[in-house]
Amino acid sequence: MSNRTFVIGVGMTKFEKPGTKEGDYPDWAQEAGEKALADAGIPYEDVEQAYAGYCYGDSTYGQRALYTLGLTGIPVVNVNNNCSTGSSALFLARQAVKGGIVDCALAIGFEKMEPGSLGVKYTDRTNALDKHAMRMFEIRDPEASPPAPQMFGNAGRDHMEKYGSTPDHFAWIGWKNHKHSANNPYAQFQTAYTLDEIKDAKEVYAPLTRLQCSPTSDGAGAVVVASERFVDDHGLWDQAVEIAGQAVVTDTPSTFDAKSSIRVVGYDMSRIAAEQALNEAATGIGEVDVIELHDCFSANELLTYEALGLAEEGHGHELIDAEATTYGGDGPVVNPSGGLISKGHPLGATGLAQCAELTWQLRGTANGRQVDGAAVALQHNIGLGGAAVVAVYKKAVA
Numbered sequence: 001m002s003n004r005t006f007v008i009g010v011g012m013t014k015f016e017k018p019g020t021k022e023g024d025y026p027d028w029a030q031e032a033g034e035k036a037l038a039d040a041g042i043p044y045e046d047v048e049q050a051y052a053g054y055c056y057g058d059s060t061y062g063q064r065a066l067y068t069l070g071l072t073g074i075p076v077v078n079v080n081n082n083c084s085t086g087s088s089a090l091f092l093a094r095q096a097v098k099g100g101i102v103d104c105a106l107a108i109g110f111e112k113m114e115p116g117s118l119g120v121k122y123t124d125r126t127n128a129l130d131k132h133a134m135r136m137f138e139i140r141d142p143e144a145s146p147p148a149p150q151m152f153g154n155a156g157r158d159h160m161e162k163y164g165s166t167p168d169h170f171a172w173i174g175w176k177n178h179k180h181s182a183n184n185p186y187a188q189f190q191t192a193y194t195l196d197e198i199k200d201a202k203e204v205y206a207p208l209t210r211l212q213c214s215p216t217s218d219g220a221g222a223v224v225v226a227s228e229r230f231v232d233d234h235g236l237w238d239q240a241v242e243i244a245g246q247a248v249v250t251d252t253p254s255t256f257d258a259k260s261s262i263r264v265v266g267y268d269m270s271r272i273a274a275e276q277a278l279n280e281a282a283t284g285i286g287e288v289d290v291i292e293l294h295d296c297f298s299a300n301e302l303l304t305y306e307a308l309g310l311a312e313e314g315h316g317h318e319l320i321d322a323e324a325t326t327y328g329g330d331g332p333v334v335n336p337s338g339g340l341i342s343k344g345h346p347l348g349a350t351g352l353a354q355c356a357e358l359t360w361q362l363r364g365t366a367n368g369r370q371v372d373g374a375a376v377a378l379q380h381n382i383g384l385g386g387a388a389v390v391a392v393y394k395k396a397v398a
Contacts, residue, residue, distance in 0.1 A: 008236050011222045014187075090355060213341065265303070293379075
């Protein structure tokens with residue numbers, strides 16, 4: 001039996017500022033799930049397993065969310081992998097299909113967040129990022145700022161000092177992604193800013209300004225994954241998108257051994273995951289037309305250019321000088337959705353929203369965001385603590 005795997009349905013809600021979105025997480029999961037099932041043209045009863053991702057909530061929120069779609073008794077597994085939670089749920093759904101355990105699985109992710117920077121919920125036990133923080137403070141003295149922008153800002157400082165990038169390079173990424181999101185009705189922000197407005201926004205942690213940082217968000221996303229047999233039996237070839245390669249990688253010794261803030265924020269996890277996913281897909285990075293990557297901060301987008309192999313290490317800012325990663329550039333279009341910076345970042349939903357965007361791109365239905373001739377896509381999602389997820393998608397061929 002073939003072990004090829006396909007996305008056959010995607011759906012998401014609009015991402016919105018915490019506290020402003022109508023309803024609650026079960027309502028958002030229902031909206032995203034019903035959209036994905038309608039997109040696939042199948043009833044919930046055809047789903048044999050479900051994986052539900054969220055970071056903020058008590059146990060079995062996934063079941064409560066999925067009960068809005070039906071009470072079929074299927075296994076529901078809850079997933080929490082920091083910012084890569086949604087992609088990790090997708091990985092598990094695909095793994096169940098690829099392994100021949102089921103023919104149809106659902107990955108769903110949602111988040112109901114609090115305004116402001118991410119904080120620590122449990123202060124009476126070991127923090128998951130204690131090793132990362134200790135290593136960072138061995139490299140650079142701590143400053144008064146939220147931890148996430150400090151970690152990624154320090155990685156940006158490393159790149160500037162070692163390779164000659166400048167704050168303007170990071171600002172351009174913020175400018176690009178806000179510009180892209182102006183064409184995305186699902187995005188939390190849909191305002192295009194001038195480069196000066198990006199640079200002059202309130203500084204969060206140098207070199208990062210507020211318009212170069214992803215916001216907390218409320219919302220949900222869902223993806224239906226199916227086997228080749230299921231696609232064939234249901235006549236879904238015209239809409240199916242193949243998951244040609246996928247990998248999840250956790251921290252390696254270099255995260256903590258190298259004297260590098262770039263390594264602390266998962267550069268090597270991303271690099272290895274990209275190599276594995278591209279290898280499984282029998283695809284080179286030069287063949288990729290469109291990318292959704294984890295721009296939690298503009299510094300991480302630049303670093304990820306290098307980790308994915310779009311540029312050699314230390315040369316990512318040259319892509320920015322050439323304006324290669326936007327429409328009309330020489331490279332793949334990166335974050336046509338607006339990315340996390342502008343589309344928003346509800347942790348459990350982020351990876352599934354990335355998959356939805358790339359599915360629409362490969363189908364040619366992304367409207368004002370459409371990348372001409374998109375045939376190969378790559379998704380990159382990273383969660384510190386850590387997990388990097390990379391997937392390669394291709395137009396389906398029967």
